[in-house]
Amino acid sequence: MTAINQLILKIEDLSVTRFDASRKFIVQLPCLELYSGQILALTGQSGSGKSTLLEVLGLILKPDNLARFELNLGKGNELDDLSCEILEKNETLLAQIRSQALGFILQTGGLLPFLNVRENIFLTRSQKGLPNQADWITDIMVRLNIKRLADKMPHQLSIGERQRVAFIRAIAHEPLIVLADEPTAALDPYTAETLFVLMQEIAKERQLSILLVSHDWKLIEKHGFKSIQAKSVSTHRSVFEYV
Template sequence: MLILRELSITRGQGTGCHEVHLPHLELASGDMLAVVGPSGCGKSTLLEALGLLLQPRSLKRYALGPNAIDLAAMLQDGDESALARIRSRELGFLLQNGGLLPFLSVRDNIALPRRLLGLTASSERVRHACATLGLEPLLDKRPGELSIGERQRTAFVRAMAHEPRLLLADEPTAALDPQAGERLFALILSLVQELDMAALVVSHDHSLVNQFRLPRLVANLTSGGCRFEPEP
């Protein structure tokens, strides 16, 4: 599903320069990997690079999907139209702040990525996710009428609504109470397996990571930044 070799991203300049390095990563369909490490080490930067939102300083290989789409070549060529197509169809991104559009209802926020791809506004899996996360009574409300946790749950359903190949979730349970966080983690894992997706989930909640026995991509601080490596 995903093969990556020698990804490096540099943020800042001079004494404030911070390099994030991921030497190797492979994910198969149905895999869900927890990204763990201290605050400020570069976990969000790593997700942004994997989500094709940042230009890496160096990247030897980045292949996605059963046809091994060559994303490294697209990045190297600066092919923005091709990258935009991949982001809209193959990737699902759940940001820490949710990123919901304030002028759209919950229903329309969730439907947006499907409509942009010419799909029907909803699907059985979207309806199941809304029911599991308690969003059904909120579908006609706007984000400003929701709690932080409700917005985060809505943002997750929007991120998976178009059934992407790769889901990137940045602290999806940070605004949720323990019970809601557990439901969301369980739903992410079940959908990743059901839809043959792969997922990387940044999380500070080690109890949830342990509970669901997720393999980990661990941040190791270096003199110039951070190196991410799979936990042995």
Template structure:
């Protein structure tokens, strides 16, 4: 496995607040979150709908600017960086896996996987690309286009694309949400293996099974981390989610 960028915690948030709108219509999506994601760790972010999960991911990745507080990505403070500088930083160090695969329909598997590296102005390491494509089980499909692949295979292409550029950190937003159970477990197993080899993954999910593959689960409610769980199990995660959902519903009823 190639060595990742050597930073003890590739992602750090310090007292991050994010407010949308102003005055009476203001919505606080993040309420002063401080958290760091160590190198070689797999963290799941969970919580009731509207708890701030995607906002946390977007602020951590520099896709959204916090209202206050600071974010450090692979040792670089994001505050004051313009969009060009942020794009360059992400191209060099960050990859994304989304629920929608975002593949280029006219390109085959290999071309889709190497595209971000080429866009960053670098020549892909063809041996590493071939290894990644083999790891996601698509070695015999490299010349196929997305339209010739199943949904699960398309998601595996998206995962290979995320890893081919050797990022310091992968941000995943519901990466198994559109997959059948068998394929989802294969994808999660692959992500788990990559973390054991030094990859850092931050994953937003609503699925207790997906979360059980992580080292740590962070639970968000109303923009705050209310608890976290190490070595999560499906049952423990599901129980905590049910409890938080009931409490959030009760709190809304009392407002």
């Protein structure tokens, strides 16, 4: 488990260009710092580039420019600058970092339909070479009211249940950072609130860092999440800055 209040990710001068139906749109991120146990929200109006930015931060989409992308890969307080590897698209290294250090939650959950709940959750652990049993995961399954559904298939679950399973799966292989793209978008207000509370509790307990894309300003403000918001939004550009 990562130490308390440890710097996990530091980014400077990132920009990426997105093309939508012949329209060129530039997304800029001047700076970002993410600490262990912190939930950092990326917010902004629809079409401002939140999901695009999350894809870059998740080492999926290559940026156009990047001065610094420092990531703590478990060497104490030392951060490795991956900016050259990212700009050169060193896919072998980036794929290894994605599988070992990052967890992902999609809007739709993204569960594999041919695996049951237990198999979906422990898949990432087996891919990382970790044991297929862990008491802390069982405890979280109980707290999220998922343990009783362990043998169910994804199509047998409600939307809220699928999102809770997706959250557990994203943290099961003990990543440094979880990237969540609108995880509450398809949920009713009560279920969204419940998931936010549990994410906050588990982030603190496990010293897990979470980058959260969300349009739900009320929930962000209610829980006091630090946020980076798309500002200076125009028809061709948005700049993400700390609020």
